[in-house]
Amino acid sequence: MMLLANEWKDYELIDTGDGEKLERWGEYVLRRPDPQIIWPLQDERGLWKKPHGHYHRSNRGGGEWEYKKKTPEKWTIKYKDLSFYIKPTGFKHTGLFPEQAANWDWIINKIQKANRPIKVLNLFAYTGGATVASAYGGAAEVCHVDAAKGMVNWAKENVHLSGLGDRKVRFIVDDVFKFVQREIRRGRKYDAIIMDPPSYGRGPGGEVWKIEEKLCEFIQLCMNVLSDDPLFLLVNSYTSGFSPVVIENILRSSIGQKYDGKITSGEIGIPVTETGYVLPCGILGRWESK
Incomplete structure (x- = not known):
């Protein structure tokens, strides 16, 4: 299964080649490296030469x-009715995938088709x-957990930017393992769990995460906070x-x-214009x- 993010208007993957990609984020064009792009660039002209920003x-x-x-x-882009702040960072990222x-x-x-209140836990x-x-x-409630305070604050801004500031969203800065363990002790349950674990990372207390060592254990742990009638796990x-x-x-x-x-299961990708x-x-x- 290959899922394509092909309904964007404010974002466009213009071209790719020689380890780089050329993207339009709203009004601004960025040129960034991407290790997946091992095929040759067909023609390095036009916007390739004159992007707004080029990450070296x-x-x-x-x-x-x-x-x-x-x-x-930073600036704003929209995906349908959702809005996000874009800000090029020192690690080549823009704050949005x-x-x-x-x-x-x-x-x-x-969530819309569930026809019942859904509590969502979003990890990493x-x-x-x-x-x-x-x-x-x-969703009746969303719990947003990430170890990086700056990312959590950015998420708060995105929620308000999308006009959803009145929704019930909890923002937690914590190591996800420790947070889920506490939720188990508190007896809290969720109908849907989303997680985007890194290959390698450290929690706010220096906790080490290696996906090949921790992912199975972590998903098993999360089984203890799923409700009796769960909707999905992504x-x-x-x-x-x-x-x-x-x-x-x-x-x-x-x-x-x-x-x-x-x-x-499957891959997720973006079409190149x-x-x-x-x-x-x-x-x-x-x-x-x-």
Whole structure:
């Protein structure tokens, strides 16, 4: 299964090649590296030469932006009725993964068609794309958890920017393992869980996360905060070298053993305007109730 985020108007993947991608974020064009892009660039002309910003990697790690045209510190783009702040960071990211729009549509549809109050737990929640989608879809409550305070504050801004400030959203800065363990002790339950675990990371207390060592254990832990009638569990991953079947097998060995439902897995990508190629952007696995 390949899911395409192909309904954007404010975002466009213009072209790709030679390890880089050329993107339009609203009115602004950015040129950034991408390790997946090992095919050649067909023609480095036009916007390739004159983007608003070009991120250059450093041989010492990291990198920096070179601005060729006047560019604001941050600006707003919309996906359908959802709004997000875009801000180029020192790690080449912009605060939003546009391919996730395919998941946002699915989340909204699942919650709206549930015809009952749905409590959502969003883990490794970053700047809150899935949080905004869940709130927009009508979730009774959304709990947004991320270890980085700056990302949580950014997510709060996105929720308000989308006109959803009156929705019940809890924002938590914490290590996700410790948070879920506390929720188990408190007896709190959720009808839907979304997670986007990194390949490697550290919690606010220095806790180490390695996906190949922790993911199975963590999903098993999350089974203890699922309600008796769960709606879905969505796992995203950007870990290179992982097949979608890895996520599917983990779901079959965990939630698939406890609840009846449908399990699917696949890739997620963005179409390239200039060439018609598809840029693969990660993998996912889903369990959903029948």
